[in-house]
Amino acid sequence: MSLNPLATVKEQVDLTPRVADEVKKTTCYMCACRCGIKVYMKNGKVRYIEGNPDHPVNKGVLCAKGSAGIMNHYSPARLTAPLLRVGERGSGEFKEISWEEALNLATDWLQTTRDNNPNKLAFFTGRDQSQSLTGWWAAKYGTRNFAAHGGFCSVNMAAAGLYTLGGAFWEFGEPDWERTKYFMLFGVAEDHDSNPIKIGMGKLKNRDDCKVVSINPVRTGYSAIADDWLAVRPGTDGLLIFSLIHELLKADKIDLAFLARYTNASWLVIDAPQTEKNGLFVRDKEQQPLVFDGKKQAFVTVEESDNPALTGTYELADKTKATPVFELMVKRYLEPQYAAENTAEKIGIEATTIKRIAAELAHVAFEEEITIEQEWVDWRGKKHSTITGRPVSFHAMRGISAHSNGFHTCRALHLLQMILGSVDCPGGWRYKAPYPKEIPPPPKPTAGSEEANQPLNGMPIGNPQSPEDLIIEEDGTPKRIDKAYSWEFPLSSHGLLHMVLHNAWKGDPYPVDVVMMYMANMAWNSSMNVKDTLHYLTDKDEQGNYKIPKFIYSDAYYSETVPYADLILPDTTYLERYDCISLLDRPISNAEGPGDAIRVPIEEPDRDVRPFQEVLLELGARLKLPGMVDDSGKALFNGYDDYIINHQRAPGIGPLAGWRLDDEGNLTHGRGNPNPNQIQEYIKNGCFWSEEISLDKQFNKYANQAYLDYAKHMGWIGQSKPIVMQIYSEAMQKFRLSAQGLTEPQPPQEHRERVETYFDPLPIWYEPFEHQLIDKEEYPLQAITQRPMHMYHSWGSQNAWLRQITNRNFLYIHSKVAKTYQLQDEDWIWLISHHGKIKVPIKIMLGTNEDTVWTWNAIGKRRGAWELDENSPEFKQGFLLNHLISELLPHKGNGFHYANSDPVTGQAAWFDLRVRIEKCTAEEQQESDKNVFPLFPPITKKHLETDTKRPLSQFGKTLKGEPGNTSPKEIKEWIGINGTKKLK
Amino acid sequence: MTSIPKKTEKKLGLVIDLDTCVGCHACVVNCKEWNTSGHMAPLTDLNPQQEDPDGVWFNRVHSYEIEQEINNEKHSQTVHFPKSCLHCDNPPCVTVCPTGASYKREEDGIVLVNMDTCIGCKLCSWACPYGAREFDQTEGVMKKCTLCIDRIYNPNLPESSRVPACVSTCPAGARSFGDFSDENSEVSKLVKERGGYELMPEQDCQPVNRYLPPRPKQHQQEQDTMVQLPEAESNTEKLLTRWAQQLSQNY
Numbered sequence A: 001m002s003l004n005p006l007a008t009v010k011e012q013v014d015l016t017p018r019v020a021d022e023v024k025k026t027t028c029y030m031c032a033c034r035c036g037i038k039v040y041m042k043n044g045k046v047r048y049i050e051g052n053p054d055h056p057v058n059k060g061v062l063c064a065k066g067s068a069g070i071m072n073h074y075s076p077a078r079l080t081a082p083l084l085r086v087g088e089r090g091s092g093e094f095k096e097i098s099w100e101e102a103l104n105l106a107t108d109w110l111q112t113t114r115d116n117n118p119n120k121l122a123f124f125t126g127r128d129q130s131q132s133l134t135g136w137w138a139a140k141y142g143t144r145n146f147a148a149h150g151g152f153c154s155v156n157m158a159a160a161g162l163y164t165l166g167g168a169f170w171e172f173g174e175p176d177w178e179r180t181k182y183f184m185l186f187g188v189a190e191d192h193d194s195n196p197i198k199i200g201m202g203k204l205k206n207r208d209d210c211k212v213v214s215i216n217p218v219r220t221g222y223s224a225i226a227d228d229w230l231a232v233r234p235g236t237d238g239l240l241i242f243s244l245i246h247e248l249l250k251a252d253k254i255d256l257a258f259l260a261r262y263t264n265a266s267w268l269v270i271d272a273p274q275t276e277k278n279g280l281f282v283r284d285k286e287q288q289p290l291v292f293d294g295k296k297q298a299f300v301t302v303e304e305s306d307n308p309a310l311t312g313t314y315e316l317a318d319k320t321k322a323t324p325v326f327e328l329m330v331k332r333y334l335e336p337q338y339a340a341e342n343t344a345e346k347i348g349i350e351a352t353t354i355k356r357i358a359a360e361l362a363h364v365a366f367e368e369e370i371t372i373e374q375e376w377v378d379w380r381g382k383k384h385s386t387i388t389g390r391p392v393s394f395h396a397m398r399g400i401s402a403h404s405n406g407f408h409t410c411r412a413l414h415l416l417q418m419i420l421g422s423v424d425c426p427g428g429w430r431y432k433a434p435y436p437k438e439i440p441p442p443p444k445p446t447a448g449s450e451e452a453n454q455p456l457n458g459m460p461i462g463n464p465q466s467p468e469d470l471i472i473e474e475d476g477t478p479k480r481i482d483k484a485y486s487w488e489f490p491l492s493s494h495g496l497l498h499m500v501l502h503n504a505w506k507g508d509p510y511p512v513d514v515v516m517m518y519m520a521n522m523a524w525n526s527s528m529n530v531k532d533t534l535h536y537l538t539d540k541d542e543q544g545n546y547k548i549p550k551f552i553y554s555d556a557y558y559s560e561t562v563p564y565a566d567l568i569l570p571d572t573t574y575l576e577r578y579d580c581i582s583l584l585d586r587p588i589s590n591a592e593g594p595g596d597a598i599r600v601p602i603e604e605p606d607r608d609v610r611p612f613q614e615v616l617l618e619l620g621a622r623l624k625l626p627g628m629v630d631d632s633g634k635a636l637f638n639g640y641d642d643y644i645i646n647h648q649r650a651p652g653i654g655p656l657a658g659w660r661l662d663d664e665g666n667l668t669h670g671r672g673n674p675n676p677n678q679i680q681e682y683i684k685n686g687c688f689w690s691e692e693i694s695l696d697k698q699f700n701k702y703a704n705q706a707y708l709d710y711a712k713h714m715g716w717i718g719q720s721k722p723i724v725m726q727i728y729s730e731a732m733q734k735f736r737l738s739a740q741g742l743t744e745p746q747p748p749q750e751h752r753e754r755v756e757t758y759f760d761p762l763p764i765w766y767e768p769f770e771h772q773l774i775d776k777e778e779y780p781l782q783a784i785t786q787r788p789m790h791m792y793h794s795w796g797s798q799n800a801w802l803r804q805i806t807n808r809n810f811l812y813i814h815s816k817v818a819k820t821y822q823l824q825d826e827d828w829i830w831l832i833s834h835h836g837k838i839k840v841p842i843k844i845m846l847g848t849n850e851d852t853v854w855t856w857n858a859i860g861k862r863r864g865a866w867e868l869d870e871n872s873p874e875f876k877q878g879f880l881l882n883h884l885i886s887e888l889l890p891h892k893g894n895g896f897h898y899a900n901s902d903p904v905t906g907q908a909a910w911f912d913l914r915v916r917i918e919k920c921t922a923e924e925q926q927e928s929d930k931n932v933f934p935l936f937p938p939i940t941k942k943h944l945e946t947d948t949k950r951p952l953s954q955f956g957k958t959l960k961g962e963p964g965n966t967s968p969k970e971i972k973e974w975i976g977i978n979g980t981k982k983l984k
Numbered sequence B: 001m002t003s004i005p006k007k008t009e010k011k012l013g014l015v016i017d018l019d020t021c022v023g024c025h026a027c028v029v030n031c032k033e034w035n036t037s038g039h040m041a042p043l044t045d046l047n048p049q050q051e052d053p054d055g056v057w058f059n060r061v062h063s064y065e066i067e068q069e070i071n072n073e074k075h076s077q078t079v080h081f082p083k084s085c086l087h088c089d090n091p092p093c094v095t096v097c098p099t100g101a102s103y104k105r106e107e108d109g110i111v112l113v114n115m116d117t118c119i120g121c122k123l124c125s126w127a128c129p130y131g132a133r134e135f136d137q138t139e140g141v142m143k144k145c146t147l148c149i150d151r152i153y154n155p156n157l158p159e160s161s162r163v164p165a166c167v168s169t170c171p172a173g174a175r176s177f178g179d180f181s182d183e184n185s186e187v188s189k190l191v192k193e194r195g196g197y198e199l200m201p202e203q204d205c206q207p208v209n210r211y212l213p214p215r216p217k218q219h220q221q222e223q224d225t226m227v228q229l230p231e232a233e234s235n236t237e238k239l240l241t242r243w244a245q246q247l248s249q250n251y
Helices: A069-073 A099-116 A131-141 A155-162 A194-205 A221-225 A237-250 A256-262 A325-333 A340-347 A351-367 A406-419 A497-506 A530-538 A612-622 A640-646 A678-684 A705-714 A730-739 A749-758 A769-773 A815-820 A922-928 B026-035 B123-127 B165-169 B186-194 B220-224 B236-250
Strands: A022-027 A036-042 A045-051 A083-085 A094-096 A121-125 A173-175 A182-186 A211-215 A228-230 A268-271 A290-293 A298-301 A321-324 A370-372 A387-389 A392-396 A429-431 A514-518 A550-555 A567-570 A579-581 A595-599 A688-690 A781-786 A811-814 A828-832 A837-845 A852-856 A914-919 B012-017 B060-070 B073-083 B102-104 B111-113 B134-136 B141-143 B175-179 B210-212
Touching (some): A022 A595, A045 A069, A099 A121, A099 A550, A155 A406, A173 A194, A194 A221, A237 A325, A256 B236, A497 A514, A497 A530, A730 A749, A811 A815, B026 B060, B186 B210
Parallel strands (some): A121 A514, A182 A211, A182 A392, A550 A567, B012 B210
Antiparallel strands (some): A083 A567, A173 A429, A290 A298, A811 A852, B060 B073
C-alpha cells in the first residue's frame, strides 16, 4: 500500500494466470463443419474452447458457434433423464424413468415390430454424423425405411455431383484456395462448410490476382465481401449457367481436349427413336462404351482410341445411327433460347453482365492457366511432365439445391466446370478422399423383404443406376415410407425426411408401427407446414389410437419435438461422448489427402443421459441383431468406442482409417486389422488422422493411375479404373425409356410424363414447380431464407450467448417493394403464400433482388421450448417461413399431390416459395409489437423440474485462473492467418 | 482526474480489415468466452434465458448497408464493422476517471480498468465517443477490452494462443495484432499499404486501433464494358467442324 492514502492505487495485473488445469482436444459439433477444438478445463469445468491449429479443417480458427459451445454444453434446456409420456402427445406430461425401463420399453416396441415386419420401423436421423452406424443398424434391424437429413438439406448438390463427377462440393470436394484466381459462389452456403470457406475467402481477398463473384439474391455474409455480387432471381441459377455455357461455346472458349479425354463427350449415343435402345450408349459385347476413332475409322472402346470423334453421325452395323455426346450437348446449349439476351430478364441480371462473366471465366481458364512442374501418369500409361490448372473454381450448396429444379441446376454447374476443363486441377475445384468414386457410386439401395426378423442384404440408402434398382411394388407404387427410390423421386440418394411424418400419418403408402428419430426438430423448424405436422403427430384413428402409433426420439435438449414423442432417450452433449467422423461417411479429408476424426468425452455427464450411438448398439444387442451380438447372443460391443475400434465393414476396413495394425502388428493406415489402442493414438494426435498424398497423386484423380491404385488400396473404389465424368447420363435416359413405355419396369400412367420430362440425360432448366403452378400476379414475390453464420446448422439448439446476437428476425424487403406497399422500417405486414399467412415485421434494404424478400432461418422458436422464459423475443417476434411452405405441391388437376420436392432426387424445395404482401391495418400494427402470427400455444414441461443448478448469468466467475509466477516474455506479433502474403 | 502517460513503450493494438470481414461474429463470441473467466471475469449476462437478453461483451459486430447515389441511381454496399476498445493514445475515458481506476499502461498502451477501485460512476462510458465500454450491472463496475492482457504475455499458453482471442479465432484472417510504435511491424505496414484509418479523428482521441477500408468495388456497368467475348463462328455447324479439326490435331 502506498504511504499516501490519496495516491492512486496501481493495479497489479496478472499477466500469466494459469488458465487451464488441462487442455483436451476433440471435434466440434456446433454445426456440421467438424472442426478440431482445444477445450481448456479449469476446476473440472469447460473454461474455454479454441480452434486446434494442427487440424486440417479449421487450422486453429473457430467460428461463433464453436466458441459458444460452452453455453450449449451447460444449457439449462438439457434433458436429464429418460422420459415416458404420460399425458396426451404435445401436452408435455412426462414421467422420468430409469434407463433400464426405457431400454426395455424400446426393445419391446422394436421387437414386436421386427417380429411382424421390420419395415414398420421408420428410423430417420437429422444432423447425424454417425450415418455409417445408424444406416448399418437399420440394415441389420431389417428396415428399408432409413435416411438422414440430406433429403431436406442439399441432396441435389450431392446427387448431381455423384451422377456427374463422382464427387460433389463440400464434404466431397473443395476449391483450390491457394491457387484459384476466379471463385464463383452460388447461393447461400454459409455453413457448407463454415470455417474453410471463410479461411479461403480471406486468402482470396488478400491476393491481387483473384476475383470473387457471388451469385445470390441477397447480399449478406460472403456476398458482402465478394468483388462482384449478382442479385440472381431465386431458382434461375441453372438458366444463368446455361447462358454462360452458351456464350463460351459460341466463342469457342472450351477445353476440347479435356472433354475428349476425361468426360463421356466422345461416347456414342444411339439415335433410334421409339426403340428400347434409343439414347443409350453404343457398347460392345463386354458392355464397354464405344467411340468412333477418326484415324482408325472404326468403332473402338475408349481405351483403344487415341482420336475419338466428338462430332458427326455414324452408322452402326445394324444401320442405326449414333452421335457423340459432345455434339448433342453443343447443339442443345447453342440454341438461341440460352443466349444471354434471351435469359437476362428471367434471371434478373443484365445480358452484358452475363456475357462479361463468361468472358472473365474464359480469360482466367485459358489465358491464366497454371502449370505445376510435376510428372504424373494417366490411366493409359501416358506420362505427363506437368500438371495443368485452369484456375476457375466454384462452390454451391443449399442455395441452388433447395429448388425443385435443383438437381439439373447442380448438374449444369458441373457441366460448366467440365467445359472449362477445370475439375480436380490446380486452381480449380478438387475432390476430397474418398472421392472421386464410380459414377454413380455403389451401393444401390436395398429393398429387403417384409419377412419377420430379417436383416437387409445391403444398405438402405444408395444410388440407383436404372429403373430396376427402384424400391417399388409390382404395381409401381412406393415401398418406402418416404417414397424414396420410387417413380416419384427415383434418385433420392438421401431419402425424404420431410415426408416421413405426413406419409406415416396418412398411411401412404402404408402405416408404420414405430417412428424413431434422432436430432431432427420435426415438430418445428425442420418441417415444412409445422401446423399440419403437429396434427400428423397428434391425430387419432376411430379407436382413439394415434395414427403414428409410437414415436421414439433422442435429443439432448428440450426442443419443440420432445413433447410430441412417447419415449425420450436423452442424448449427451458433444463434449460428453465418443463419435467417429468416418471415411465410410463424411470424413475430414481435404484435396491433399484423406482424414478422419473422433470425438472423445471431455466431461462426464452430470445427468442420467447416454450417447445415442451407445444406446443404439445396446438396443441392437437386446434385439440380437446380426453383427451386434456373438453366436451366444452376447453383446459384441461394449460401448460406441469399442465399436469404433473393432467393427469392420469389410476385411481391414473399419470406421477409422488411422493407426490400424498390419499382420505383423505394426501400425498402418487405411486397411488393417483393428488396433485396441486406436483411440489412444487418435487422442495423442489431437483426435484426428490425416495423410498428405504425394503431389503426383493430388490432381486429375479421376484419370491419375497412381491415385486410382491408391484409392483402390484404401477401399474407396472397387477397381483401379478411370472415372469418366458423365456429361450425358445414361442412367437418367434409362428412366426416360421406361417412362416412354419402351423398357421395363414402367412407371404407372400418372407418373410417366413427369419421369419422361425430368429425366433428360442432359441438364435442363425449368421453372420451379411452385412457380409453374401458382398465379404469379397473385403472388408476385419470392421468399427465401439466409443462414446467419453465427447460428446456421446449430438450429437444433438454443444458446445463451448466440441469442444475445440474434433473438428475433425481420423480413427484409427491397426499397422498391417498400415503396409499392408504402412500408417503413419495422412496419408489420402479412406475408401470404398459397398455403398460409404469417404476420411479421419488415426492414428495408437495397442489397436484395428486387422481387425477393428474405429472412434469417430458424430464429423463431415455440413458446415453452428450450427452457426460455415465456416472454422471450424468439417467441414473440421471431418467425419461420416454414408456416408458408407446404410439403405438398398444389393440385395439378389430376388430384395427385406431389411432394414439394425435386422430381429427380426428392430434395425439399424450400426456396421455391412465392408470396404476396399485405400491409397490416393500423390496429394490427399496434398490437403486433406483442406477437407474430401464428402463435402456437406454449408447450409445457410438466412434472419436470427446471434445472436451476447451473446459472448461466455469470459463467466463468469461478473459473478465473490463479496467478502464475512466470515473468512475462517478449510480446509476439501476430498477423491474421493469411498474413501479409500480398499487399497492394 | 486520472493522468495518462506521456509516452508508452509500445503501442499495442488491432488492425481490422473491413474488406475481408464477413460479419460472422467469431471474434465476438471467442472474446466473450475467453474473457468471461479472464482478467475482468465474469462478463455477466443479464436475462440469458429471458426477455431482453443482454450482457457484457468487449467486442461487437455491427452490420450496415451503406447507400450512395451515382448517376441518379442508388448503389449500396454491405459492411460488417467489428468494434471494441481502440486503446486510444489520448483516452478521454481515462482522464475523466475520478478514482484512477481507468488507466493507460505505460508499458504497452493498453487501456484497462482496475475493478477494485472502479466505483461504477460511468463517467468513462459517457466520455468514450466510440461506446466501447461495457458496464457490468451485477458487479457494479465498468469493464472493457483488455487486448487479452492475460493471453498475450502468458507463457502458460502455447505461442499461437498468445494473441488476443479475437485475432487467433478470426476465420477470414481479418484481424491483426501488433505494435504500432514500430514502423516496421506488420500492423504498421498493413496500415501504410492499405490506407488504414482511425475512427473519428475529429474527436482527437488518437485511437491506436486502425481499420482497413473495404477495397472499392467496380460498378457493374463499368465492368461490363471492360471484357468481351468475340463470337468464334456464326453457326453451330461451323463450330462443330472447327472443333472436329481442332481435336484431330490436339488429342
